Amino acid sequence: MTDKRAVLEQVLADLTAEGDQLEAAVVGLDEAAWRTPVPAEGWDIATTIVHLAWTDESALAAGTDKAAWDALVLAALEDPQNFVDVQAFEGARAPAPEILARWQRLRPAVVAMLRAYPEGQKLPWYGPPMSPTSMATARFMETWAHALDVYDALISAGAMTARPEPTDRVRHIAHLGVRTRDFAFGVHGLEPPTDEFRVELVSPSGETWTWGPEDAAQRVSGSAYDFCLRVTQRAHREDTDLVAVGADADRWLDIAQAFAGPAGAGRKATVHGG
Template sequence: MQQAEDFRAESRTLAAILEELPEAEFHRATQFKDWTIDHVLGHLHLFNAAAEASLKGEGAFTSFIAPVLQDMQAGRTILECQFPWLDGLSGRALLAAWREGAERCADAFAAADPKARLKWIGPDMSALSSITARQMETWAHGQEVFDLLGHERQEQDRIRNIAHLGVATYGWSFRNRGLDVPEPAPFVQLTGPSGALWEWNAPQDANYINGSAVEFAQVVTQVRNIQDTRLQAVGAAAENWMRIAQCFAGPPETPPGKGARFRTGR
């Protein structure tokens, strides 16, 4: 499954900027809810392991995720829920464990049937959707690490997977907030890092989004405010979507304010 290799590549790209990072740097806060690099790696490591467990069957997944769900039901945040499972793992030791786990997860999904139905915290999903979600979350949480360390990520056309997920969750972004879904969905025309042109939905003169696939992915994953991009959103449906776009599961999240997320100097 190509998407498994895309997830692997995304994980390796993030790992590459952390290879020489001193231990103390893992505890610096990012612009995402003051999560540290350590918190980001712990979160990715936990849910990579959960995805891998889902491939082993409903029983294996239920057993793995039960303690996390119990903590969530007890009122703990998603961040706090990872600490018992990590059992003190942090810093460079966590980096090594996350890298090993990501490779193992990629291997498992590479050999999986893309259409296999897998249990998850929310609705069941296909193996293809599951590993695409892992790539998306690695890329999105990786953004706060790249921003903090002042690095510019060298994007590749695998970003199309995340852009596609963003388009596919158009309706979800509204329904998740109890809003009616505007129809028809906007025409989306994006340019990939290689210059490739990608399109979704029927062409429309007054209801469309046009621009960089990377910037579109930044908006739908909520790592940038649309006003900090050069995306063109024309028409009420397109404009309203870009204000609330959310391509990940969970309760409605508020996108970052204008200028709140940016690449820093070291």
């Protein structure tokens, strides 16, 4: 097995585990519970799971069905600002068992497609084409981030007591967060810094993960879990333990964004009552 193949297999295994964890949280919910609002404005658990299923469908089309993929792209071009939300809201009109079954069918299908995709080739996507590993990483990030929304909704409703314990699976998101530094600056209309940053993060298991030169002047440090919350905009910067050294690194933590699309509004701070 090549190194690239081994990396892909690890991401696919972690994607499956993350999806299994979320599925276990929603599989026993009744119809009313599926309509519990999540922190994303206007969304509920149903629209969240539909969104994951729809994105899986898009990935499957990109990797296996050119005609279906082309139709998706044309539909997105007709309404680029609202296309994603429209798909979520329309799909959420279905009864909860249908939504769940749709997602359950698509999750393993995407994993199988990415595993079988020719090594060295890239899948078309709404942004730049993506390798199977990059697509799997993006699916992991979305699954993890939207799962947090669902867990928070269930906690607010009294159906869960706490989020699942963090795991080192978040390394995929941390790596993506570091790699998308320049994208985050660009999507905010800012010129990306020319110097590399040093990023030092402590994993949930206590390991130290690092990126960038040891002697870099611009630095970010803290827990990997908080960094992943930040780059997926699931936590305000003030609610994390992240520390920046240098003006550019400090600015990055304000605007960090590992997901595609326009700059997100993020979450309000809670530590100071904001």
